[in-house]
Amino acid sequence: MSPTVPFVPDSAPFSPEQRAWLNGFFAGAFCRTPLDQSKIENPESKIPAAATPLTILWGSQTGTAESLAKQAAKTATSKGFTPTILDMAAASPADLAAHENVLVITSTYGEGEPPDNAKALYDAVLADGAPALPGSLRYSVCALGDTNYEAFCQCGKAFDEAFAKLGATRIAERVDCDVDYDEPFATWLEQALTTLQKSEVGSKKNEVTSAATSTSDFKLQTSDLDAAYGRARPFPAPVLTVRNLNGAGSAKEVNHVEFSLTGSGLTYEAGDALSVIPHNCPELVAGVLQALGCDGEEAVTTANGELPLRTALTTCFDLGKPTKTLLELLQLPASDTTLDVLDALHAACPAAIENLKSQIQNPDFLRKLAPRLYSISSSPKAHADQVHLTVGAVRYDHGGRPRKGVCSTFLAERALAAGTAHVFVHSNKAFRPPADPTAPMIMVGPGTGIAPFRAFLQEREATAAAGRNWLFFGDQHAASDYLYQDQIAAWQKTGLLHRVDTAFSRDQAEKIYVQDRMREAGAELWQWLEDGAHFYVCGDAKRMAKDVDLALHDIIATHGQKTAEQAAAYVNALKAAKRYGRDVY
Incomplete structure (x- = not known):
């Protein structure tokens, strides 16, 4: 044996x-x-x-x-x-x-x-x-x-x-x-x-x-026992609060969402993310059923067993970007640029729709509705048995009809009324507050990028960490988009936050962003790095994170009197020492 x-x-x-x-x-x-x-x-x-x-x-x-x-x-x-x-x-x-x-x-x-x-x-x-x-x-x-x-x-x-x-x-x-x-x-x-x-x-x-x-x-193993909650078995977390953080006149809708983890056995650390299993918008589901000519009571096979089609389209299948298989069944080109399944159905001919309808009992031409990942904005040391998120609701018009972010609007519109949302914790060990409580910490988190840094600061407050903390925050307007302003002001008053630099891009003729504030404070930022500070950034990877990284290189080159190559080596050394963390998406 x-x-x-x-x-x-x-x-x-x-x-x-x-x-x-x-x-x-x-x-x-x-x-x-x-x-x-x-x-x-x-x-x-x-x-x-x-x-x-x-x-x-x-x-x-x-x-x-x-x-x-x-x-x-x-x-x-x-x-x-x-x-x-x-x-x-x-x-x-x-x-x-x-x-x-x-x-x-x-x-x-x-x-x-x-x-x-x-x-x-x-x-x-x-x-x-x-x-x-x-x-x-x-x-x-x-x-x-x-x-x-x-x-x-x-x-x-x-x-x-x-x-x-x-x-x-x-x-x-x-x-x-x-x-x-x-x-x-x-x-x-x-x-x-x-x-x-x-x-x-x-x-x-x-x-x-x-x-x-x-x-x-x-088969993919998990660290959870069969009876435990985790990725293989998400926890139906009671939704405690959904609160809009924006003021009157804001062009944005950012919601603070709180869940209870009591009885789940789930644990997390500051820097982790929470995966949320969303439900599709009822209006979108109704549109798909109408385009198919179905009443929603048709029995279909899913990973959760046999369900009515309406329930399956709401809870099991992704109605976003159509799969190649679906485009083939609808006789549409693989290069089709439709945004979602309903677009594809509207673009298909009646014969193709009928062909698809005949195969609806086993809709393997649709992807499984996947969890959405959000940076956690609370510390378990400050909120035992709770987990908080900071979620921007995605809404826009395209092709003559309104579009919605699947999970962001599920949380904004329906999660509180539903009572629960299925969640599990996604560990991110590469993004943590400094292990040394005396180490300085610089955080760059515009918009919803503030989320993990709210958790970091709660952690440092709860543990009475002595390290200095510096926050860069930005958004469109100070009057309507300064997320968690009262809490940030309170942390400044108690001395937990040693410095806060804000960049509200549309409060003046010339747009100002967090990377501009970094450059303005370049000499001090360089000194903090030399004093052993950890540098963090959270938010948009496509533009903001790249611009912040470029500003960081420029600051090191200018105030550290280094060549571009030496500045790059300095940044690489920060990364190697786990002093440069990025939670970008």
Whole structure:
């Protein structure tokens, strides 16, 4: 009987590197079986092979890829591998050349950009003259993304192509995962590990001692017990409060939302995010039913069993961007630019609609309604058994009808009346307040980007942390868009907030943004960095975060009297020291 391989849990008091080493040691030790002394003199007997080394390389912006890397390591260990989980920030092409078996798990954010921890390796392997990788390096890539973005899974695609171009051997085709990644990830992991096992048999002419594998062996594991609440079983959290934070005349609608976690067993830390399972807008569902010519009572098959079509369209299926399969069924081009399923139905001919209607009992041409991720704006040390969000409601008109953000307007309009919303916690260990309570902290969070910094400040207040705190906040108008103004003013009065710089872009003729305020205070900001400050930014990745990063480089170059190259090296050192954190989307 094969021995059970122990695995050091994430909660154990070890660093990630220490856990990886210990897990590898246990795998190697426990995957060997004692020699049968009666067979020592038998030349035909075979000694079980040592556990196969495996490197799991991850790039993550919000923690999903890192979490999947840990799940992959657990599965790989049970299959006779010695896994090492490697942060891309700690890897270089030269380092990779020494590895034989590599699984790459990486997300993409913004407009096809690599995660912050993957940026240096990404640039290195894509650079002209990048060092070659040996053919003995066997690899496969799992790319994470969101098909609502044009550059879907671009980072993973780029790594896959670069590794092959540099000479490494692809042993399993890359999988490009949408937001509902469980099944494609499990299938990819099964194929990759099975192929690696066969490669080991072929290259070492030895037997690999592992149990027979099947898809069920590779199901995505979670840290939750079957009976516990988590990603596999979201908690129906009572909705306590939905409060508009904007004043009269604002062009925006930002809501403060509070949930109760009492009885859930869910825990979180400042810097984490909350996943919310939304419901589709009833008006949109009614429009889809009308376009299909259905009454909504038709029985359809879903992951939650058989449901009436109206209920399924409300709670189970994504009515946003149509899938390629749906476009094909509706005889529309794959390049169709319709924004949602209702647009596609309106664009289709009657015959195509009838064809689709005939297949409605099993609507696998629709994507599963995925959870939406929001930065948590509370600290559990300040609000026991509660979790708060700061959510901007998305509303606009297009093509002659109003459009709504799926989850933001669910929370704004219907969650409080519904009484509960299904949620689970998404850990983001790369985005935390300084572990040193005396370290200074600089936070740049315009608009809803204020959310995690409200949590950070609550944390520091609750723990009486002595470090100085500096907040940059911006929005359109001070009179109507200064989110949490009263609380910020109170923190200034008590001394928790040592400095606040605001940028209200439309209160004067010339627009002013947070990066402009940073430059104005450049000399002091540089001194805070030299004093050991941690620098954080949260918000829009496409414009704001890039502009803030550019301003940071300029401030370091100007006030630190450095060249552009030296300023870049300084910023990279901040990142390596975990003193530059970004929660961007």
